[in-house]
Amino acid sequence: ALVSSTQMLRTAREQGYCVGAFNVHTMEMLQAVVEAACEANAPLILQTTVGTVRHLGPEYVAAIARVASEEAPVPIALHLDHCHEEELIMRCIEAGYTSVMIDASMHPFAENAEMTRRVVELARERGVNVEAELGKVGGVEDDLVVDDADAALADPIECERFIELTGVDTLAPAIGTAHGIYKGEPRIDFARIEEIARRVSVPLVLHGGSGIPEEQVKRAVQLGMAKMNVATELRIAFSQAIKGVFDNNPQENDPRTYMKQAKQAVKEVALAKMEMCGCVGKA
Ligand code: 13P
Ligand code: ZN
Numbered sequence: 001a002l003v004s005s006t007q008m009l010r011t012a013r014e015q016g017y018c019v020g021a022f023n024v025h026t027m028e029m030l031q032a033v034v035e036a037a038c039e040a041n042a043p044l045i046l047q048t049t050v051g052t053v054r055h056l057g058p059e060y061v062a063a064i065a066r067v068a069s070e071e072a073p074v075p076i077a078l079h080l081d082h083c084h085e086e087e088l089i090m091r092c093i094e095a096g097y098t099s100v101m102i103d104a105s106m107h108p109f110a111e112n113a114e115m116t117r118r119v120v121e122l123a124r125e126r127g128v129n130v131e132a133e134l135g136k137v138g139g140v141e142d143d144l145v146v147d148d149a150d151a152a153l154a155d156p157i158e159c160e161r162f163i164e165l166t167g168v169d170t171l172a173p174a175i176g177t178a179h180g181i182y183k184g185e186p187r188i189d190f191a192r193i194e195e196i197a198r199r200v201s202v203p204l205v206l207h208g209g210s211g212i213p214e215e216q217v218k219r220a221v222q223l224g225m226a227k228m229n230v231a232t233e234l235r236i237a238f239s240q241a242i243k244g245v246f247d248n249n250p251q252e253n254d255p256r257t258y259m260k261q262a263k264q265a266v267k268e269v270a271l272a273k274m275e276m277c278g279c280v281g282k283a
């Protein structure tokens with residue numbers, strides 16, 4: 001069965017490693033990431049954005065993830081990424097998601113805290129993990145577009161206050177990473193991660209995992225980041241592999257042929273990220 005990510009992430013934070021959380025958009029992407037986790041003997045968080053939930057339907061996603069969790073020897077959680085609608089959150093929970101993100105970071109602090117508190121109340125009685133965001137992560141993730149000018153780092157004192165007000169299980173503080181591939185290197189505020197981690201004991205979530213150099217990931221994990229989200233690099237690997245097949249053979253018309261290549265490419269990226277996160281062998 002799918003497990004809640006709460007205990008998985010608490011253990012990761014306590015033991016100083018990070019669980020990879022991978023955004024998937026097709027059954028093959030999901031299978032590729034699961035294969036990577038099995039090979040690495042790593043705990044796994046599968047996640048889908050709101051756009052993917054609308055594309056596939058939460059029931060389909062949950063059904064596939066449930067089958068994976070029954071066959072895989074590693075713990076697997078299914079998470080809804082960056083959702084602003086309580087109704088869709090509830091629908092995903094009903095469908096079998098074991099973790100949800102209420103992203104109300106576009107609202108002022110009090111409103112964000114109030115929305116988060118409500119979702120925590122709904123999710124808790126169902127044993128579902130809740131993640132929230134403070135500050136604003138820049139870049140593009142599906143329909144979520146945050147200009148550099150609007151991106152804002154999380155205030156450590158507000159983080160502490162937010163946890164007291166909401167009781168949220170996991171917190172994604174904006175600390176300088178962004179969704180998508182970076183122009184150059186990310187400018188991560190490590191001192192800020194350290195200060196936030198000193199003030200709050202919940203597992204912290206690192207968004208924008210694509211494109212962060214290995215050394216920076218490791219440093220962020222050491223400081224308290226217990227979940228790292230990876231989306232863009234998986235999409236690129238998947239799409240490039242398919243393009244490669246068609247470049248070599250424009251007549252190719254068997255999805256099993258090009259999906260096989262795509263799966264392999266996604267699996268390799270996922271394995272490399274798990275290695276960076278330090279979750280290999282932690283299942
Ligand atoms: P990347 O697309 O940069 O990997 O970010 C993923 C993410 O934060 C999903 O919530
Ligand atoms: Zn994100």
Ligand code: NA
Pocket residue numbers: 178179180181182207208209210211212232
């Ligand atoms: Na990124």
